Amino acid sequence: MAQRCLKCLKYTMCLANFLCFVCGVAVLCFGVYMMVHMSPLTPTLAKYNLANLLVISGIVITCVSFLGFLGALKENRCLLLTFFLLLFLLMLVELTVACLLLMFEKELGIWVEEDLNKGLAEAKGKMGNSTDAMSEWDLLQNNLDCCGVQNVTDWGDNVPKSCCKDKCDVAKPPYKNDGCLVKMKTFFEENFLTTGISVIVLCVVEVLGMCFAMTLFCHISRSGLGYKL
The missing domain is CATH 1.10.1450.10 (Tetraspanin)
Known part of the structure; x- marks a missing residue:
């Protein structure tokens, strides 16, 4: 029974990461399209405009999801551990950015x-x-x-x-x-609650991904299967 549950967990991780990989590629392609066909609205925001953010987000999503997919499929402890650490770092970055935006809201508005x-x-x-x-x-x-x-x-x-x-x-x-x-x-104030809920949901998904990865990692370590570190 335990083996079946772990296999189900393994293939669930593979499917979820594959879907994330496809979404990451789509985001990356859309960001490149916007970068080619649209110029930045403001001079300082040229480095931080939507196209650049989409490209960076697409690259991060594809890389992390590929590691998760390959690590779960091959039962590779090194890839699973790397996937876990990257998700943890991403969650820390998201929470840090959210806190900074709340702390420096007035300064950001002036800028x-x-x-x-x-x-x-x-x-x-x-x-x-x-x-x-x-x-x-x-x-x-x-x-x-x-x-x-x-x-x-x-x-x-x-x-x-x-x-x-x-x-x-x-x-x-x-x-x-x-x-x-x-x-x-007004637009940002009206969508503040939606943005907050989205960040919370994203953090929950990342925590679940870390739990799944660590569960597989520990199972492989105990059983002696899969690739060694």
Whole structure:
């Protein structure tokens, strides 16, 4: 009975890690696509934009899940132990980042505001005499229903079409009232609970993965099967 349970645990780990590997490859490909076809919204956030984060996340997910899959399939104690340690380190990093975000929430808001202002200034410089802003700002302003950092006056005389509420082909088109900074803060506040629950669920999954890996590791050590360290 115990052997059947351990075999079930082994193949469950293989299946779960295989699915994680496929998801990691998909995230990596999507991140590369965004990196090629989209430029960063702000100058300082260029190194930390969504495309780069997706690429890094995809690489980490594929590497860790591959170790877990191969370690469980081959009953390799070295790979299982490496998988356990990597999951433990990832969980520590996630919890550390979450704590830092809570501790430095105000400082982060100020930094994002300054960086958005720099990004908007660069966008205005690229506009020239055109009324079309950078596509990234158009996307942000359309999705969040906002205009500028604080309001429409941030754009000066060259207001992009994405700031208009309805049509821009009239003499004095009605512009969106709220700035993107306020909308972004509201968006993060509204999704704070969802983000917190997601982090907790992710940590629970990682703890389960560590328990499964250590259970197999101990079984292989006691039975003398599988590859040695």
